[in-house]
Amino acid sequence: MVNVTVDPLTRIEGHLRLSTEVNAEGVITDARSSCLLFRGFERILQNQDPRDAALLTQRICGVCPTSHSLAAANALDQLFGVADSVPKDALVARNINQALNTIASHATHIYVLWGPDLANPAYRDVLTPLGETGTAVWKELLGRFAPISYRLDGNTIPAGSSYLAAIPEKKRLHEAIAVIGGKMPHQVTSYPGGYTYKPTIADIGKLSSYYSQVMDFVSSYTLRVPFETWIENTYKASSPQSAVSFLLDQLRGLVDSSISGSNGNNFSREAGWGDAEFYAAFGSELVGETLLGLPASLKHDRTGGYSDSSKINFLAYGAFYRPENGDGYDPNSPAGDRFQTSGIVTGNLEYKNFDASKITESISHSFYEGSEELHPSKGETNPIGDPAEIRYDRGSDSRYTWAKAPRYEGMPCEVGPLSRLLAMKEPLVTGLARAFKDNGYSPANTYTRMIARIQETAIIANELLKWVTEDYDPNGKISVHTDLSMAKDSEGMGLWEAPRGALGHWVSTDSNSKVVSYQPVVPSTWNFSPRDSAGTPGPAEQALIGTRINAVENSLGVDYSNPVNILHVGRSYDPCIACAVHTLDLTGKNAPGILRIV
Amino acid sequence: MNKNTSDISVKTEKPDFFKMDRRTFLKTACLLGASAFLGTYRTEIVRALETAETKLVWLHGAECTGCTESLLNGGDPNVLSALQALDAKLAYHETLLAGQGIFVDGQPANTTELNSEILVDELIEEGNYILIVEGAIPNGPEGSGRFFMVGNRTFKELFAKAAGNADAILAVGTCAAYGGINSANSAIAQLTDYRGVAFTKNDSSGGMLQELGVNKPVINIPGCPAHPDWILLTLSAVILGKIRIPEDFPSVLDGYGRPKAYFSEDVHDECPRHDYYERDEFDTEIGGYKCLFKLGCKGKRANADCSIRKWNGGTSMCVQAGSPCIACVEPGFPDSSRPFYTQGSGGFDGRESDDIKGDDGKGDGVDSYDGTSSESDSYDTDSRRDSYYRIGDD
Numbered sequence: 001m002v003n004v005t006v007d008p009l010t011r012i013e014g015h016l017r018l019s020t021e022v023n024a025e026g027v028i029t030d031a032r033s034s035c036l037l038f039r040g041f042e043r044i045l046q047n048q049d050p051r052d053a054a055l056l057t058q059r060i061c062g063v064c065p066t067s068h069s070l071a072a073a074n075a076l077d078q079l080f081g082v083a084d085s086v087p088k089d090a091l092v093a094r095n096i097n098q099a100l101n102t103i104a105s106h107a108t109h110i111y112v113l114w115g116p117d118l119a120n121p122a123y124r125d126v127l128t129p130l131g132e133t134g135t136a137v138w139k140e141l142l143g144r145f146a147p148i149s150y151r152l153d154g155n156t157i158p159a160g161s162s163y164l165a166a167i168p169e170k171k172r173l174h175e176a177i178a179v180i181g182g183k184m185p186h187q188v189t190s191y192p193g194g195y196t197y198k199p200t201i202a203d204i205g206k207l208s209s210y211y212s213q214v215m216d217f218v219s220s221y222t223l224r225v226p227f228e229t230w231i232e233n234t235y236k237a238s239s240p241q242s243a244v245s246f247l248l249d250q251l252r253g254l255v256d257s258s259i260s261g262s263n264g265n266n267f268s269r270e271a272g273w274g275d276a277e278f279y280a281a282f283g284s285e286l287v288g289e290t291l292l293g294l295p296a297s298l299k300h301d302r303t304g305g306y307s308d309s310s311k312i313n314f315l316a317y318g319a320f321y322r323p324e325n326g327d328g329y330d331p332n333s334p335a336g337d338r339f340q341t342s343g344i345v346t347g348n349l350e351y352k353n354f355d356a357s358k359i360t361e362s363i364s365h366s367f368y369e370g371s372e373e374l375h376p377s378k379g380e381t382n383p384i385g386d387p388a389e390i391r392y393d394r395g396s397d398s399r400y401t402w403a404k405a406p407r408y409e410g411m412p413c414e415v416g417p418l419s420r421l422l423a424m425k426e427p428l429v430t431g432l433a434r435a436f437k438d439n440g441y442s443p444a445n446t447y448t449r450m451i452a453r454i455q456e457t458a459i460i461a462n463e464l465l466k467w468v469t470e471d472y473d474p475n476g477k478i479s480v481h482t483d484l485s486m487a488k489d490s491e492g493m494g495l496w497e498a499p500r501g502a503l504g505h506w507v508s509t510d511s512n513s514k515v516v517s518y519q520p521v522v523p524s525t526w527n528f529s530p531r532d533s534a535g536t537p538g539p540a541e542q543a544l545i546g547t548r549i550n551a552v553e554n555s556l557g558v559d560y561s562n563p564v565n566i567l568h569v570g571r572s573y574d575p576c577i578a579c580a581v582h583t584l585d586l587t588g589k590n591a592p593g594i595l596r597i598v
Numbered sequence: 599m600n601k602n603t604s605d606i607s608v609k610t611e612k613p614d615f616f617k618m619d620r621r622t623f624l625k626t627a628c629l630l631g632a633s634a635f636l637g638t639y640r641t642e643i644v645r646a647l648e649t650a651e652t653k654l655v656w657l658h659g660a661e662c663t664g665c666t667e668s669l670l671n672g673g674d675p676n677v678l679s680a681l682q683a684l685d686a687k688l689a690y691h692e693t694l695l696a697g698q699g700i701f702v703d704g705q706p707a708n709t710t711e712l713n714s715e716i717l718v719d720e721l722i723e724e725g726n727y728i729l730i731v732e733g734a735i736p737n738g739p740e741g742s743g744r745f746f747m748v749g750n751r752t753f754k755e756l757f758a759k760a761a762g763n764a765d766a767i768l769a770v771g772t773c774a775a776y777g778g779i780n781s782a783n784s785a786i787a788q789l790t791d792y793r794g795v796a797f798t799k800n801d802s803s804g805g806m807l808q809e810l811g812v813n814k815p816v817i818n819i820p821g822c823p824a825h826p827d828w829i830l831l832t833l834s835a836v837i838l839g840k841i842r843i844p845e846d847f848p849s850v851l852d853g854y855g856r857p858k859a860y861f862s863e864d865v866h867d868e869c870p871r872h873d874y875y876e877r878d879e880f881d882t883e884i885g886g887y888k889c890l891f892k893l894g895c896k897g898k899r900a901n902a903d904c905s906i907r908k909w910n911g912g913t914s915m916c917v918q919a920g921s922p923c924i925a926c927v928e929p930g931f932p933d934s935s936r937p938f939y940t941q942g943s944g945g946f947d948g949r950e951s952d953d954i955k956g957d958d959g960k961g962d963g964v965d966s967y968d969g970t971s972s973e974s975d976s977y978d979t980d981s982r983r984d985s986y987y988r989i990g991d992d
Contacts, residue, residue, distance in 0.1 A: 193884075
């Protein structure tokens with residue numbers, strides 16, 4: 001057995017270590033996920049004015065600050081007793097802000113953080129011996145996705161066309177957020193009871209203009225099928241089967257003209273292969289090789305899956321208020337109440353209603369002491385402060401991370417675009433997940449995670465236009481009155497979705513309206529959680545176990561020094577490790593005024 | 599040449615940037631902004647570049663990646679072309695480069711092309727780079743630095759190595775400059791013991807460099823996040839030799855190590871809501887359009903040119919979007935500004951404290967601000983602007 005450790009896993013937010021045991025066949029037999037940094041975040045909110053949370057907690061993460069800020073605003077709405085009266089137009093403004101943040105974050109992940117792995121030299125080694133098609137595919141991978149300052153065999157490689165084009169779009173999306181959020185990162189407009197800024201008609205015009213510019217990028221680079229056609233036939237398809245059939249028909253048309261037709265191995269964007277179409281066809285063995293008859297694929301559907309469907313759930317808290325419900329919203333996010341619904345989807349793809357009271361957390365493998373299996377709002381955390389005990393090399397039975405292990409009814413849960421789209425029964429992703437399951441694959445894998453992220457970007461972009469042009473009324477009310485006295489001896493729960501998954505903030509206050517406890521439970525804590533007290537590994541750990549470390553199912557033999565599939569699997573969750581680790585409580589289990597961690 | 603003709607030619611031609619003295623250059627470049635400066639003067643910049651290539655090594659400490667996100671929002675048309683114009687090579691950056699740390703049975707594997715740990719060690723050993731730090735550095739627990747490990751070592755150790763061989767250091771963002779939110783007052787602040795690069799809060803003897811006994815020139819570019827113009831224009835000035843390191847520091851940087859070019863203005867003075875302040879018209883509920891002073895705005899004590907420069911390509915800024923300035927560029931942030939929505943919080947009430955303005959460079963020493971209690975801090979940034987170097991503005 002060989003230990004292969006990636007530390008740090010770069011091109012993510014924060015600092016993550018993935019340590020694996022790999023057998024002689026190059027298959028991962030054990031995996032540990034370690035969050036490496038401890039900041040002590042919630043503690044600074046203790047005894048403070050709770051209203052500061054919406055600005056302060058977004059400093060947990062500069063990639064998804066809007067999400068933290070809005071999770072905090074939701075918790076504060078309830079804390080101040082105004083959740084049922086936040087004006088509809090404030091809710092729409094929050095939706096717009098979040099939608100832009102999600103799209104910007106997804107685009108950054110797809111093109112800047114995740115995409116460069118497609119230019120890994122392992123794919124050159126596998127693909128180019130396969131003749132003209134393989135060589136042409138490698139040329140596209142390198143030409144589109146290579147990152148900056150990239151070198152191969154000592155030669156400088158220019159940054160990829162898609163990579164380069166995506167950076168100005170990210171910039172543009174942040175400008176759009178600034179129009180209604182002041183600045184970005186760390187927009188400033190979330191506040192209990194509403195929104196600090198009332199967007200004007202001119203702002204709506206600007207947002208529409210930004211929208212069409214971003215959509216120009218999408219149609220030039222990402223998706224060559226006309227956007228409306230895509231939405232109509234996937235997201236709005238009559239059934240999961242018809243959505244998958246539409247995708248396959250589109251791809252088959254491209255394959256026919258590019259391989260069999262006169263177009264001889266032309267996989268360029270000009271030939272109709274947007275980045276999404278290209279990855280949809282070549283990323284998957286089932287879609288690309290089995291269903292489309294391609295001579296090769298990256299086989300990402302063979303990586304990052306769950307071998308035991310009884311040990312994993314998919315969890316969504318739900319996000320985006322429904323403008324048609326008018327003023328106010330339900331802080332419990334009941335099923336169907338939000339545009340992206342809450343829900344639990346089992347490993348066998350069965351939907352169940354979500355209930356926030358069923359969350360517990362384990363610390364048996366984390367650098368903390370204390371009780372097990374407590375609800376986040378009751379949690380306690382005593383960090384191990386002995387430097388000699390902070391070690392990452394003592395195996396899977398030891399304490400090995402600063403993240404806790406959240407569980408839902410005792411189950412590890414994957415969170416993120418895939419979970420959200422399964423919960424909302426989005427036809428394309430649901431159809432693909434079923435197809436993988438029916439053909440003996442894990443429905444969740446590196447490929448479906450990435451397809452879900454791409455599809456979610458499209459769906460939210462589609463809805464964003466409606467919020468901007470139809471739902472927002474610049475003459476509407478933007479806030480209701482709040483003052484600090486309304487937050488005495490109170491509690492609040494903010495359930496929301498960050499781009500990378502379910503995000504919850506819990507807050508409670510004392511008789512002076514000062515914060516007693518403040519606690520975020522964040523997406524990467526779910527995805528990169530360690531083992532729990534029953535020894536069940538977290539989602540990313542499960543996804544690594546059983547994965548072959550090298551490109552295309554180790555087709556060129558085992559090379560421990562370039563474990564590209566560890567990189568793909570880890571990054572497919574879009575980790576945000578600054579979020580995953582927050583705080584500690586030094587003062588003991590039951591001391592008053594203690595902040596807790598997840 | 600006829601005088602009138604000469605006047606016309608001045609108006610129609612670009613000023614010759616590179617013959618300008620340092621102060622004029624900094625002021626002019628600052629007013630133009632990074633996009634216009636790097637875009638308009640591309641050819642001149644190429645000609646003025648003295649060295650072939652400037653290597654940048656960017657380390658991520660305890661941070662949120664917001665400053666990297668902010669950097670990606672800068673430049674013309676983007677940050678990559680801006681760096682190209684400056685012939686600056688981003689030799690190491692965790693979020694943007696291809697590599698990652700790869701260890702096989704504990705030993706570094708592969709090469710610099712895919713293994714970022716081998717790459718960063720090699721770059722540090724070669725020397726001849728500008729070190730850029732994003733994020734604070736934990737010293738705890740017990741001075742071990744083990745609250746943050748990366749690549750089988752503490753970040754403190756990596757930082758020590760990288761700082762020791764750097765030509766100069768840019769501390770980008772309030773966390774790297776002063777500890778920022780990581781160093782905020784709490785019951786655990788002593789345990790985690792977070793440090794900025796050359797300061798912790800306003801204490802110029804409490805930075806990680808001082809803890810390590812390493813002496814390097816440091817420029818602080820605070821902000822939560824730092825504005826991309828502040829980062830790119832400072833880099834431009836350093837690379838183009840318009841800030842000589844360290845000879846020019848006393849005249850170019852303020853008492854907290856910040857370039858005066860961007861951190862001398864008050865957010866208040868050019869605030870888009872300034873007229874309401876003058877007319878005593880204040881918002882007392884969010885969602886309005888008047889002065890935010892009574893909602894806790896700290897614009898009068900925030901030394902940054904946000905009101906002129908604005909954010910995200912000149913789109914907006916905090917106060918414009920109805921949210922009080924929280925003075926995120928100040929060394930005591932966030933304690934010196936909170937509670938954010940309370941007038942006079944952080945021990946400062948700008949209405950009564952106008953008399954502390956009128957900077958004459960005679961500071962009373964940074965140590966008088968202990969940064970330990972948000973209740974009792976008295977905070978007057980202006981009078982301390984030059985105290986770090988104990989030298990007045992030239």
